[in-house]
Amino acid sequence: MVRVGVIGLGYWGPNLVRNLHSIQGVELSLLCDKKKDRIEYLKSFYPALNYTENCEDIFTNRDIDAVVIATPLATHFRLASEALRSGKDVFVEKPLTQNVEEAEELARIVEDTGRILMVGHTFEYNPAVRKIKQLISSGEIGEVKYITSTRINLGLYRRDADVIWDLACHDFSIILYWLNEEPLHINAIGRDSILRGTPDIAFIQVIFPSGVLSNIQVSWLAPGKIRSTIIVGSEKMIIYNDMNVYEKVKVFDSGVEVKSSRDYGELQLSYRNGDVHCPKIDNVEPLRVEMEHFIDCVKERKKPFTDVHRGLMVVRTLERAAHSLRFNGNLTSWNVPALAKGHR
Ligand SMILES: NC(=O)c1ccc[n+]([C@@H]2O[C@H](COP(=O)([O-])OP(=O)(O)OC[C@H]3O[C@@H](n4cnc5c(N)ncnc54)[C@H](O)[C@@H]3O)[C@@H](O)[C@H]2O)c1
Numbered sequence: 150m151v152r153v154g155v156i157g158l159g160y161w162g163p164n165l166v167r168n169l170h171s172i173q174g175v176e177l178s179l180l181c182d183k184k185k186d187r188i189e190y191l192k193s194f195y196p197a198l199n200y201t202e203n204c205e206d207i208f209t210n211r212d213i214d215a216v217v218i219a220t221p222l223a224t225h226f227r228l229a230s231e232a233l234r235s236g237k238d239v240f241v242e243k244p245l246t247q248n249v250e251e252a253e254e255l256a257r258i259v260e261d262t263g264r265i266l267m268v269g270h271t272f273e274y275n276p277a278v279r280k281i282k283q284l285i286s287s288g289e290i291g292e293v294k295y296i297t298s299t300r301i302n303l304g305l306y307r308r309d310a311d312v313i314w315d316l317a318c319h320d321f322s323i324i325l326y327w328l329n330e331e332p333l334h335i336n337a338i339g340r341d342s343i344l345r346g347t348p349d350i351a352f353i354q355v356i357f358p359s360g361v362l363s364n365i366q367v368s369w370l371a372p373g374k375i376r377s378t379i380i381v382g383s384e385k386m387i388i389y390n391d392m393n394v395y396e397k398v399k400v401f402d403s404g405v406e407v408k409s410s411r412d413y414g415e416l417q418l419s420y421r422n423g424d425v426h427c428p429k430i431d432n433v434e435p436l437r438v439e440m441e442h443f444i445d446c447v448k449e450r451k452k453p454f455t456d457v458h459r460g461l462m463v464v465r466t467l468e469r470a471a472h473s474l475r476f477n478g479n480l481t482s483w484n485v486p487a488l489a490k491g492h493r
Contacts (some may be wrong), residue, residue, distance in 0.1 A: 150176050151447050154207035154237075156220035156228060158182035158191050160305070161242065165217055168440040171186055178213050179206060198285050204228060208235040215265075215447050218242060221309035222472065226251035229266065233258045238265040240443045244310075244318045245460030249468050252461040267443050267453035268460035270322040274442065275435040277397040278323055280428055281380065281389060284400065285327050290382030295362040296324055298378040301371035311348040313337065313471050316367035321466045322459075323378070324355075324363055332466055333358045334482045337474040342370050353470050396427045 153175055159182070168173050176238030181201045182188050186202045207213055208231055216232040218225060218241040229241045233255075245251045245268045259266045266283055272278050284290050298320045305313050325331060332355045339351035349370050355363040376391035385402045410417045446453045469481040 150174055151215055151252075151444050152176045152213050153215045153217060153444075154179045154181065154210065154213045155217045155219070156204045156207060157221075157242075158187040158467040159184075159219070162187075162217075162219035163191060163194075164436055165219055165240075165440065166195070168434070168437050169217065170195065171371065171437075172333045172441060172444055174448070179210060181207055185203070204231075208232060208237070212378065213237060215239070215443070217443075221307075222247050222314060223309050226255065228257050229255055231353075233262050233264045233266065236262070236264065238447045240267045240269060241460075242269040243322065243460075243463070244268075244314055244455070245464050245465055247310075247314070249461070249465050252457070252464045256457045256461055260345050265446050265450070265453060266457045266460075267446060268457065268463075269361075269439065269454050270319075270326075270459065271435050271439055271454040272319050272323045273326050273455050273459075274439040275391075276431040276433060276438075277389060277391065278326070280398055280430055281387060282327050283385065284385075285380070289385060290387060290400070291384030292382060293328065293359075293361050294381045294383065295364070296327070296380050297364045298324070299346065299366050299375050301368040302374035303371060304369055306344060306347070306349065306369055311351075311471070312339070312342070312367050313348065313353070313474060314367050314467055317351065317353060317365055317470060318463060318467055320353075320365045320367070320378075321470075322455075322463050324365075325459075325462060325466065327380075328357055328359065328361055330357050330359060331462055331468065332356065332363075332469070332483070334480055335466070335469045335473055336478055336480045338478040339474045348474055351427075351470070351474055353473075397430055398428055400427075400428065401428045417423075432451045 153169055169177055179199050179200050179201055180191055181204050183202050207216055215238040218228050224426050225241050226246045232239045301318045334356040337351055337353040339348040341348050343349055350368040353365040378389040381386040386403050388399045402423045406419045408417040408419050473479050473481045
């Protein structure tokens with residue numbers, strides 16, 4: 150039995166509670182939020198569970214093995230480090246921390262304490278995202294040329310994070326996972342349309358060491374919700390629409406080839422518009438997969454798939470994008486020899 154405490158019962162925490170509640174071998178020992186109304190709300194669904202307004206009650210409870218943290222970004226470092234130092238295994242929501250310094254310090258604490266720390270990069274547990282990873286890694290779509298992603302909707306405006314840290318965090322975790330490399334150059338522009346000093350629109354351009362280009366647009370200010378990513382390879386192309394229930398991933402056998410011509414100097418292009426195929430995607434909730442994986446890691450003392458180092462990698466990328474945006478579209482270039490592995 151893994152005994153779990155949850156901190157943060159706002160918008161997202163209840164989804165984690167719902168999934169943990171239905172996993173065999175998990176006991177939800179103590180749920181915490183500093184706001185009474187959030188506790189009352191959760192109590193209406195789970196009246197038999199125990200609640201507290203003080204997270205210290207979780208850290209000092211010797212019967213609790215693991216802590217799940219779904220609080221605002223600025224609190225992640227303090228709560229996660231205190232939980233680890235209290236001997237708990239920790240799941241912390243994305244992004245891992247609000248800067249690289251804090252993420253590096255968490256990595257040191259994980260090393261020192263030998264505890265497990267997993268970051269909630271939910272999309273890396275999404276069956277559609279995993280299917281695309283397979284299509285890329287197997288070479289089926291050929292050499293990836295570029296990836297473009299749109300993640301826009303109206304709100305939710307956050308007080309603790311801007312649109313890059315809130316939404317582009319997902320795109321970076323997905324694309325870094327697919328390509329298995331960190332960006333070489335990042336350039337971002339954006340604007341604070343509604344709240345002064347809080348960017349709510351950003352257009353981010355990325356160049357990876359392998360040469361793959363990426364364009365990510367994120368916005369809290371848009372008339373509708375779009376979650377769409379296109380991956381173009383030398384052999385095939387993919388459209389991933391996370392809003393489409395039945396056809397999330399479409400693989401297009403499309404491309405353009407250069408044919409040699411008899412006439413010297415004349416290029417002939419041949420356009421291929423072949424079959425479109427929708428691979429079967431398991432119909433499981435990514436959060437369920439994510440929570441099961443966390444519990445499994447706690448039980449088996451395994452390193453999580455999205456461990457502190459993956460969390461750090463995404464925080465480093467977010468910080469670079471945010472830095473470029475702050476300086477109005479300055480390119481942030483980086484030397485990444487150790488990480489430049491290529492995506493195959
Ligand atoms: N993985 C995803 O797809 C996803 C989606 C949404 C949010 N999130 C992440 O979840 C986290 C929480 O987001 P949210 O939208 O639920 O925020 P929220 O503001 O709605 O809820 C946060 C809750 O934490 C509580 N809290 C803050 N500090 C606390 C403390 N010290 N002790 C006890 N309670 C405390 C607040 O009272 C609030 O109820 C963020 O990191 C966010 O990025 C992840």
